[in-house]
Amino acid sequence: MFMQQNFNEVTCVFPRKFEENLLLAQKASMPFDNMAVQFLDALSKQLNTDINIRQYPDVATFAFFCRKANIFNLKKLYDTNEGLRLGRGIVFHVAPSNVPVNFAYSLISGILSGNINIVRVPSKEFEQVQMICRAIEKVAENDQFMEMGNRMLLVKYPRESQATKYFSSICDVRVIWGGDQTIADIRRNQLPARSFDVTFADRYSFCVINADELVHGINLERLAQGFYNDTYLFDQNACTAPHLVVWLGENKNVEKARQMFWDSLSDLVEKKYNFQAVMAVDKLTAFYSQAIKSDRKIKAEGNSNNLWRVQIDTLPVTIDEFRCTGGYFSEYHAQSLDEIAPIINRKYQTLAYYGLTKKAIETFIKTATPVGLDRIVPIGQTSEFSLIWDGYNLITTFSRDIDI
Amino acid sequence: MELTDFLNIPPYHLNSTQKRELLNEYLGQLTRYHYQNCEPYKKMLDAYGFDISANAGYEAIPFLPVRLFKLFDLLSIPKSEVVKTMTSSGTTGQQVSKIFLDKDTAANQTKVLTKIVSSVIGKQRVPMIIIDSESVLKDRNMFSARGAGILGFSMFGAKRIYALNENMELNTDGICEFLENHKGERIFLFGFTFMIWQHFYKELVAKKIKLDLSNGVLIHGGGWKKLAAESISSAEFKQKLNQVCGINNVHDYYGMVEQTGSIYMECEAGYLHASVFSDVVIRRATDFSIARVGERGIIQVVSVLPKSYPGHSLLTEDEGMLMGEDNCPCGRKGKYFKIVGRLQNAEIRGCSDVYATKF
Numbered sequence: 083m084f085m086q087q088n089f090n091e092v093t094c095v096f097p098r099k100f101e102e103n104l105l106l107a108q109k110a111s112m113p114f115d116n117m118a119v120q121f122l123d124a125l126s127k128q129l130n131t132d133i134n135i136r137q138y139p140d141v142a143t144f145a146f147f148c149r150k151a152n153i154f155n156l157k158k159l160y161d162t163n164e165g166l167r168l169g170r171g172i173v174f175h176v177a178p179s180n181v182p183v184n185f186a187y188s189l190i191s192g193i194l195s196g197n198i199n200i201v202r203v204p205s206k207e208f209e210q211v212q213m214i215c216r217a218i219e220k221v222a223e224n225d226q227f228m229e230m231g232n233r234m235l236l237v238k239y240p241r242e243s244q245a246t247k248y249f250s251s252i253c254d255v256r257v258i259w260g261g262d263q264t265i266a267d268i269r270r271n272q273l274p275a276r277s278f279d280v281t282f283a284d285r286y287s288f289c290v291i292n293a294d295e296l297v298h299g300i301n302l303e304r305l306a307q308g309f310y311n312d313t314y315l316f317d318q319n320a321c322t323a324p325h326l327v328v329w330l331g332e333n334k335n336v337e338k339a340r341q342m343f344w345d346s347l348s349d350l351v352e353k354k355y356n357f358q359a360v361m362a363v364d365k366l367t368a369f370y371s372q373a374i375k376s377d378r379k380i381k382a383e384g385n386s387n388n389l390w391r392v393q394i395d396t397l398p399v400t401i402d403e404f405r406c407t408g409g410y411f412s413e414y415h416a417q418s419l420d421e422i423a424p425i426i427n428r429k430y431q432t433l434a435y436y437g438l439t440k441k442a443i444e445t446f447i448k449t450a451t452p453v454g455l456d457r458i459v460p461i462g463q464t465s466e467f468s469l470i471w472d473g474y475n476l477i478t479t480f481s482r483d484i485d486i
Numbered sequence: 487m488e489l490t491d492f493l494n495i496p497p498y499h500l501n502s503t504q505k506r507e508l509l510n511e512y513l514g515q516l517t518r519y520h521y522q523n524c525e526p527y528k529k530m531l532d533a534y535g536f537d538i539s540a541n542a543g544y545e546a547i548p549f550l551p552v553r554l555f556k557l558f559d560l561l562s563i564p565k566s567e568v569v570k571t572m573t574s575s576g577t578t579g580q581q582v583s584k585i586f587l588d589k590d591t592a593a594n595q596t597k598v599l600t601k602i603v604s605s606v607i608g609k610q611r612v613p614m615i616i617i618d619s620e621s622v623l624k625d626r627n628m629f630s631a632r633g634a635g636i637l638g639f640s641m642f643g644a645k646r647i648y649a650l651n652e653n654m655e656l657n658t659d660g661i662c663e664f665l666e667n668h669k670g671e672r673i674f675l676f677g678f679t680f681m682i683w684q685h686f687y688k689e690l691v692a693k694k695i696k697l698d699l700s701n702g703v704l705i706h707g708g709g710w711k712k713l714a715a716e717s718i719s720s721a722e723f724k725q726k727l728n729q730v731c732g733i734n735n736v737h738d739y740y741g742m743v744e745q746t747g748s749i750y751m752e753c754e755a756g757y758l759h760a761s762v763f764s765d766v767v768i769r770r771a772t773d774f775s776i777a778r779v780g781e782r783g784i785i786q787v788v789s790v791l792p793k794s795y796p797g798h799s800l801l802t803e804d805e806g807m808l809m810g811e812d813n814c815p816c817g818r819k820g821k822y823f824k825i826v827g828r829l830q831n832a833e834i835r836g837c838s839d840v841y842a843t844k845f
Contacts, residue, residue, distance in 0.1 A: 357771070357772065358830065359771035359784060359805065359829050359830070360771075360803070360829040360830060360831060361771075362771040362772070362774065362784065363551050363553070363784065363801060363803055363829065366551050366774075366801065367551040367553045367554060367557075369533065370530045370533070370550060370551070370554055371554070371557055371558075372533075373529045373530045373532070373533035373534075374526040374529050374530065374558060376529070376533075379529075379532055379533065380533045381533060381535060382533065382534070382535075385773060386772060386773050387771060387772055387773055387774065388772070
């Protein structure tokens with residue numbers, strides 16, 4: 083069918099030629115199957131031979147994730163209730179266009195769960211994408227991994243292409259990254275009756291900082307660097323990036339901690355962030371929109387368009403509407419965690435924290451039982467990939483439980 | 487102070503000190519007026535922390551990004567007094583700006599436009615060639631900045647002819663006849679920069695027709711984005727037009743639907759000029775501080791005209807450069823400047839849809 087339709091605009095990144103029959107003839111495999119683990123380990127090693135890897139920390143992190151030791155650790159989490167599991171078949175991944183390495187994580191979740199994978203990689207020319215695709219090609223040249231190579235297809239094609247329709251028609255699971263609009267667009271293409279979508283929609287994330295701890299903390303720079311990676315590193319446009327900073331603690335500590343934290347962050351942003359002029363207009367527009375839509379008075383602080391901080395003295399349930407990319411934060415001083423419970427709706431994804439115990443947050447979640455929030459991680463780790471993402475356990479979601 | 491006090495001043499006669507004094511007073515007054523009459527404006531100024539009672543000078547007045555007029559209905563009059571709603575020419579699917587005018591504001595826009603334009607074409611109404619299609623006015627969907635521009639400038643024409651038919655084809659016979667009938671008279675031509683280039687200049691070249699417009703004055707606006715893509719500079723635009731029709735009096739203008747009337751006209755030296763009715767402030771993107779002469783920045787525009795809506799101090803999405811004040815070789819007083827272009831859309835990383843998440 084693919085051949086008949088003649089998709090000129092589709093570029094096969096790996097393999098160089100799409101052998102439709104070969105791909106369709108592949109079978110499912112067991113999650114964490116030995117061949118898959120070996121393949122990822124070989125990929126990790128191959129990537130580490132690339133002299134450019136030092137320039138791309140995101141690729142280095144990916145390579146580190148793929149090594150055997152890490153994968154075996156992850157495997158253990160699934161060994162405990164081992165039944166009989168197999169991959170669902172073909173997983174079609176639509177990767178986000180603005181994050182270079184995300185496609186690769188999506189792919190390996192598909193591999194580790196025992197599937198055949200079709201990945202639409204970003205059409206933008208990212209060096210990271212090329213590095214990873216080159217490495218996959220190289221590893222698959224090895225006789226040992228030829229089978230693995232037959233089980234995947236990495237393609238590039240423009241948004242308007244009919245290829246989405248075709249790939250949707252042959253997949254068992256479709257994974258859509260990239261936000262509400264992309265999801266709506268892709269969903270116009272029908273799936274076979276038994277297939278389903280796993281969607282990673284637009285989400286809202288925030289963070290909580292305990293000022294009582296921060297003022298005594300010695301690792302302020304590390305915290306600021308972590309927060310920078312959570313936010314500015316992806317222009318505060320990743321679904322995991324905090325837009326709201328909730329402060330906890332005594333008044334005098336909050337005041338001091340704020341000063342310390344923002345000063346430290348501001349230094350980093352000044353040094354590292356590639357500020358674009360239009361962001362100044364975006365942030366001013368966001369601020370005035372927030373002012374108009376707020377019942378209570380809001381106030382801006384800071385003196386650089388690099389970093390906008392908006393002080394609010396109540397926490398409206400609509401706070402997730404007031405966001406902007408490139409460094410725009412609402413700040414609120416809460417008396418306790420319980421105060422934030424009412425605002426957490428389905429859009430909430432990640433809660434990043436500092437100076438709180440896991441236990442305290444767990445208690446909060448058990449009491450508040452919100453419909454939102456899928457990840458709770460220390461500040462600095464919001465964008466770290468995990469096989470549990472957006473509330474989905476990717477391995478179990480992409481595989482079948484066989485009742486025997 | 488009343489707006490009429492301004493209307494009697496010639497557009498380019500005040501020096502910076504005189505102008506500043508007038509603007510400080512009148513724009514301060516307008517700010518207080520909008521603060522009292524437009525609730526969202528009050529909320530914005532309160533959030534900004536602006537002290538409404540202090541008279542800090544017009545450059546201290548907060549500037550609203552023009553995009554806000556797409557997101558909110560901002561007006562300082564009861565809706566019942568709105569006589570006209572102007573919209574920006576957004577492409578399909580985009581949100582458009584909505585500017586609400588009452589009788590007075592609409593009338594004052596016309597008065598000020600007349601003052602500025604007559605400084606270029608004279609006080610007499612003259613035969614006018616509109617380098618566009620009349621269908622722009624008929625089609626309600628297209629009636630936007632382009633239609634409003636044509637209507638606004640049409641009042642300077644004694645006899646008018648549209649140079650393009652509804653298919654945007656050049657009506658050469660009509661134009662030749664029109665020119666024949668008005669031989670020896672000054673001819674006023676008006677149109678949008680790209681339309682002129684695409685449907686007038688290129689057509690004349692293709693058809694190998696030479697017109698005699700040596701008596702003509704051309705005023706054009708709408709921006710250079712499309713011509714910049716074809717690498718056509720302002721100087722080249724003028725020179726090429728001169729080759730096909732002998733015209734040597736060509737003026738670009740800078741204006742926007744959010745501040746209709748108080749446009750910025752290009753002088754003989756090739757610079758855009760602020761008249762006494764408005765001003766530009768070039769701001770640094772990093773912190774909105776005021777840029778030096780010759781330093782590139784985001785253009786803020788202030789105008790004494792917007793009374794029915796709080797648009798007297800706006801931040802555009804254009805970049806420009808102040809070239810000087812009161813000392814342009816053309817002899818006009820006031821600030822003169824250049825447009826660098828539109829602010830680039832941000833290249834944003836992150837997994838979310840970039841445009842969907844933007845407000």
